[in-house]
Amino acid sequence: GDSVTQMEGPVTLSEEAFLTINCTYTATGYPSLFWYVQYPGEGLQLLLKATKADDKGSNKGFEATYRKETTSFHLEKGSVQVSDSAVYFCALSVVTGTASKLTFGTGTRLQVTL
């Protein structure tokens, strides 16, 4: 079946540090890949996505590139801020018929300190 593996957290960084959160996947078909962010007490917000190999999704300074050869979609940001503290989920979706459910990783908690 489909699955997503993320690096375990928590990840603690100082403000302005470089961020990488690793994500790898296995899928039976050709997936679309997503990063979602969840702030405390809130639902998930789509951060970025990529739908085919070598696509780069980007938003709010975050980037991730769809690497089919390594089945990876690592999230990066050059300079994190305290406001980036949240839980980040990598996810994939494979369209089968009319269904397109999301399969999530377990999430990586990011804590950014001053």
Add this chain to the structure above:
Amino acid sequence: NAGVMQNPRHLVRRRGQEARLRCSPMKGHSHVYWYRQLPEEGLKFMVYLQKENIIDESGMPKERFSAEFPKEGPSILRIQQVVRGDSAAYFCASRGVSEQYFGPGTRLTVT
């Protein structure tokens, strides 16, 4: 344009009671997904519905759980005879053309 709405945001039930969770999708969306998030875990797919139809319920427990999305009104996730293990955050998402948009979730606590 209002986002996905869920209510209640917090729900406390005693063991053996019923829990009803509601989800109103974004305007114009006719696809609804329900996910469950256990403490310190990722979201797990439960069920996918279109108006008046269950499309994929492969993630639903076989007993006590049911879902519907009537022609009029919100989607309902119903849990009968709740047990402590049902305590979790339940999120719904609605989809238009491609992306899923998530609601704020209902946090169910079973005492």
